[in-house]
Amino acid sequence: MKHVYLLSDATGETVERVARAALHQFKDIDVILHRAGQIRTREDIERALDEATREPGLIFFTLVNSDLAQFIRNETELRGLEAVDLITPLLFKLAEFLETPAQKVPGLQYEMNSEYYRRMEAVDFTVKQDDGQEPRNLFKADIVLVGVSRTSKTPLSMYLAHKGYKVANVPLVQGIDPPPELWQVRQDRIVGLIIDVQRLVDIRSARLRNLRQNPRASYADYQQIEDELAYCRRFYRQHPEWYIIDVTNRSVEESAAEILSRLHGDIRHD
Known part of the structure; x- marks a missing residue:
């Protein structure tokens, strides 16, 4: 059924x-x-x-x-x-x-003016760049979000896109190097997302239940997630130009507002 x-x-x-x-x-x-x-x-x-x-x-x-x-x-x-x-x-x-x-x-x-078309172009770009797709176009992004799975990269990307920003998001996976194109992006436009371990366990468990899968699978295992986030933090420390934001207790709107407050003056729409 x-x-x-x-x-x-x-x-x-x-x-x-x-x-x-x-x-x-x-x-x-x-x-x-x-x-x-x-x-x-x-x-x-x-x-x-x-x-x-x-x-x-x-x-x-x-x-x-x-x-x-x-x-x-x-x-x-x-x-x-x-x-x-x-x-x-x-x-x-x-x-x-x-x-x-x-x-x-x-x-x-x-x-129907230049602002309207800019927003629509931003949405189209962001959809195509979701979850690390088409990395060859990363350099065109106004903002690049990076983080482990289920840290709100996609909803945050789409929210920012509807405000007119071209956004790409790239998953961080332990043991797999990010695409080399990431280093061609202005590093001060990259935002690293971090989240509380237990909150991410809850989010991933809910995702697995909705997919009718075992909510205790390794994807939602506390120790594995703790290891993933520890790797993520180590990776972020290697890139001090990136702006790091904790999304644990923030709505998408709040996270977007903080990102734009930090980056807005440096973002230029071509």
Whole structure:
């Protein structure tokens, strides 16, 4: 039995029609649809995601408020869930094609000007650079995030991208050298992420449970994680130009604010 969660800031009928149309292409599969409409606050989102966390499945959402849409992306990443935004890419493409912003749609605030295009270019770049992909383009990044697995590299990258910064993130894995292209980046634009051992154990265990895997696997083992973070700290000490931030008790928004406060004056948009 598979579960699909449908989140909407209206009745949810549109997202359900889209989901059912897609599901018609798959025969003999038992799928339960869970529809949650009138999503207007972060608390509404958290309640819906709590259900999806108990019975993991795929999440479709249509929220025109860009802040709430980004909150869903951040939360699903932290909870180890998969989510598909059905409306934001469509709105952006329509605005581009029609050469006019969707002014009457809540949350779509970007006018069709150089700022708008810069933000969209930043998002496109950041998606392509996620998790160490395409290292040949690292030198183009405004900010490069490094850290071990599940230290919020992806949600933090996407949050910064929606503010107009081209962000790449590179995983640090003990025993595997980072890509050589990392040394071609201005070293004062690299941010190392660190986190408390127990907090990372909890995050990884939740990820494994959501994947229906053993939450006590080595990936979430306390001693292994402690070793990974010790390696990470040693690595950071070798690069004093990097800015190190502890994300343990910070939201994505708080971490982004601290990074930008430190780096903003040195970041130039080409």
